[in-house]
Amino acid sequence: MAEAAYAKGLEGVVAAESEICRIDGEKGKLYYVGYSIEDLARHSNFEETTYLLLYGRLPSREEMEGFSGRMRSSRDLVPEILDMVRNFPRDAHPMELLQSVISYLSGYVRHKIQHSATCNCRDTLHQVVQLASVVAAWHRFHQDREYVPPRLDLSHGANFLYMIRGEEPDEYEGRVMDACLVLHAEHGFNASTFTARVVASTMSTCYSSISAAIGSLYGSLHGGANEKVMAMVEQIGGSDRAAQWVNRALDEKQKVMGMGHRVYKAKDPRAIIMEEFLLELSRRKNDTRYYDILKEVERAFRERMEEKGKPIYPNVDFFSGAVYNLLGIPKVLFTPIFAMSRVSGWLAHILEQRRDNRIYRPKSLYVGSAPREWTALEHR
Numbered sequence: 105m106a107e108a109a110y111a112k113g114l115e116g117v118v119a120a121e122s123e124i125c126r127i128d129g130e131k132g133k134l135y136y137v138g139y140s141i142e143d144l145a146r147h148s149n150f151e152e153t154t155y156l157l158l159y160g161r162l163p164s165r166e167e168m169e170g171f172s173g174r175m176r177s178s179r180d181l182v183p184e185i186l187d188m189v190r191n192f193p194r195d196a197h198p199m200e201l202l203q204s205v206i207s208y209l210s211g212y213v214r215h216k217i218q219h220s221a222t223c224n225c226r227d228t229l230h231q232v233v234q235l236a237s238v239v240a241a242w243h244r245f246h247q248d249r250e251y252v253p254p255r256l257d258l259s260h261g262a263n264f265l266y267m268i269r270g271e272e273p274d275e276y277e278g279r280v281m282d283a284c285l286v287l288h289a290e291h292g293f294n295a296s297t298f299t300a301r302v303v304a305s306t307m308s309t310c311y312s313s314i315s316a317a318i319g320s321l322y323g324s325l326h327g328g329a330n331e332k333v334m335a336m337v338e339q340i341g342g343s344d345r346a347a348q349w350v351n352r353a354l355d356e357k358q359k360v361m362g363m364g365h366r367v368y369k370a371k372d373p374r375a376i377i378m379e380e381f382l383l384e385l386s387r388r389k390n391d392t393r394y395y396d397i398l399k400e401v402e403r404a405f406r407e408r409m410e411e412k413g414k415p416i417y418p419n420v421d422f423f424s425g426a427v428y429n430l431l432g433i434p435k436v437l438f439t440p441i442f443a444m445s446r447v448s449g450w451l452a453h454i455l456e457q458r459r460d461n462r463i464y465r466p467k468s469l470y471v472g473s474a475p476r477e478w479t480a481l482e483h484r
C-alpha cells in the first residue's frame with residue numbers, strides 16, 4: 105500500500121463525516137445543522153441551539169419547554185463542587201479549575217455513565233449547564249464574595265451575568281451574553297473538538313472527553329485570542345493612536361490579534377454580529393472608546409494588507425473581548441466563557457463520534473535513528 109501523504113497539523117485531512125457544522129470559508133458563512141449563524145444569533149438562544157446541536161433538529165414548543173426546564177434545573181452546584189471551587193489553588197487559572205471540576209462532577213451528578221452512544225449525558229446536561237455556574241462561582245470566590253445561586257427564570261446567558269454580578273442584567277445585556285454563547289457553541293473540527301472526538305473514539309466517558317477538550321482550548325493558539333485583543337486595545341489607549349500602533353506592529357512583523365483565520369477568507373460572520381453587539385452596547389453605555397479603537401485598527405490593518413494584495417479580515421475574537429468588557433467581565437474569564445459555550449458543540453461531536461465509531465489512529469512519519477546495536481550501561 106502506498107504511503108499516505110504527510111500533512112503537518114493534519115491540514116487538509118478529512119478525518120470524519122459530520123452533520124453538525126458547515127463552514128464556507130470563501131463566502132464567510134457558518135451553519136449549525138444547516139441553520140445560518142445569523143439566524144441562530146438573532147432568533148435562537150443558547151438552550152435551543154444546544155438542543156439543535158445535540159438532537160440534529162429544532163425542538164417543538166413542547167420539547168423546548170422540557171429541555172429548557174432540564175437545563176435550568178441542572179444549574180445549581182452541590183456543596184462538594186462549591187467546596188472544590190472555593191479551595192482550588194488561588195493562583196490557578198480558571199481553565200485549570202474547569203478541567204479538574206469536570207472530572208470531579210462526574211462523581212456528584214445522577215449520571216448513568218456509559219461508554220457508549222446510549223450514555224444519558226444528553227439528558228442530564230450537567231456538564232453543559234454547570235460549567236457556567238462553576239465559572240461564576242470561581243469569579244465570586246476570587247472577589248471574596250459569596251456564591252449566587254442561579255435564577256431559573258433567566259436565559260442561560262442572562263443567568264450567568266446574574267451569577268457573576270449578584271444583580272439581574274438588563275434585558276439587552278442578557279440577550280447579548282446569551283447570543284455570544286450561541287456564536288461560540290460550535291465550529292467544526294477545531295483542535296478542542298477534535299480532541300474531544302479522539303477521546304470519545306476510545307469509548308472513554310463524555311466527562312473525560314470534555315475535560316481533555318478544555319485542556320486543548322486552554323492553549324494560546326486556540327482560546328484566548330480575545331484576551332490578547334483587549335490587551336492590545338488597552339495598550340493603544342485611544343483611536344488616534346491606533347494606525348500608528350498597527351503600522352509599527354506590522355513593520356516589526358508582529359501578528360495583530362483578532363485578525364486572520366485558517367478557514368475564513370472573508371470576514372468571519374461571527375465577527376460581523378459581534379461588531380453589531382459592540383456598537384449597540386457602546387451606545388447604550390455611552391462609551392464607544394473600545395469600539396472606536398477597534399474600528400481604527402481594522403481600517404489601518406486593511407489598508408496595509410491591501411497594499412500587499414493580501415486581504416485579512418477580523419475573526420470572532422476581534423470584537424468579543426470588548427463586548428465582554430462592557431458587560432463587566434474580566435479578561436481572565438474570556439477563555440472559560442468560550443469553554444462554557446463550546447461544551448455544547450463538544451458534546452454533540454462526542455455523541456456523533458460514538459454513533460459510528462472507529463478509533464482515531466493516525467501514523468507518524470518516522471525520521472529517527474536507523475536500527476542500531478545495544479550498548480551495555482558499563483560501556484556507555
Ligand SMILES: CC(C)(COP(=O)(O)OP(=O)(O)OC[C@H]1O[C@@H](n2cnc3c(N)ncnc32)[C@H](O)[C@@H]1OP(=O)(O)O)[C@@H](O)C(=O)NCCC(=O)NCCS
Pocket residue numbers: 329358359360361362363364365366367416419420421
Ligand atoms: C488565525 C491564524 C493563526 C491563522 O493562521 P494561518 O491560516 O496559518 O495564516 P498564516 O499565519 O499562514 O498567515 C498567512 C499570512 O498572513 C499574515 N497574517 C495572518 N494573520 C495575521 C495577523 N493577525 N496579523 C498580521 N499578519 C497576519 C501572516 O503573517 C502570513 O504572512 P506571510 O505570508 O507574509 O508569511 C493567524 O491569522 C493569526 O495568528 N491570527 C492572530 C491570532 C488570532 O486572532 N487567533 C484567533 C483565531 S480565531
